Amino acid sequence: MAMSTVLSEHAPLSPADFCRLLLRTLEASDGRRRRRKRNTTPDAIGLGMKRSLLERAVEEAPTVEAFEGWLLAATMAEEGGARAMARDIHDEWQMAQQAPAFRAWLERGAPSDDAGGEGGS
Template identity: 60%
Template sequence: MNGDAPTRPGEICRELLAALDASEGRRRRRKRDTTPDAIGLTIKRDLLERAIAADPAPDQFEAWLHGQCLAAGGAEGGVRAMALSIFEEWRLAQEADSFRDWLSRGAPSDDALREQPAPDGDRTSTRPSNTTR
């Protein structure tokens, strides 16, 4: 850690939520069935939104995530996997300045969803923001 107090989980989770757009963009372009990916991203998005709302103290974040897993009951497996991912990303943001900087810039990625009209004018299509026509 860089010696500063840990960043609040709610702040990092807000930035991680923005980064999910890139994952969703990649998922939609895959040619295979991406239903499992969509389920995982939905679980992760839900956990991130709840973490933003609750904004537990940094020293309570792991316990808060554990509580979310227990509350999931029979669906604990997927929730546990996504909770671990979120906790690891939160810890990485505490330790790796470059990762934290990337998140604070809005997690820029060529894969992020941008609602841009497709060449045929259909606004339901998405393309990476730096793609030329």
């Protein structure tokens, strides 16, 4: 729809909207993880941490100005893995703000051959 293209080019992306979009990418990551032949328990733990942070951000809807501090506060009492996921989310959010192609991909639903796939190669 042309409206989403116009929004991508002109409207700032809120952290909650971004996190909602980024949650879709976890499906592809999980699809890849399930097809790996090695023990993927650490990957599943990391994806769970990231999903939890993204869901909290959607619920709590921090402002653009507060997002970095919100991520820091959300992980202060957590292990290092959660802080690493917070840094990952922040880096991806910055990329979505600065790279129209990345944001457009997210807005299209983050299409990936890996999404949902137990049946991949």
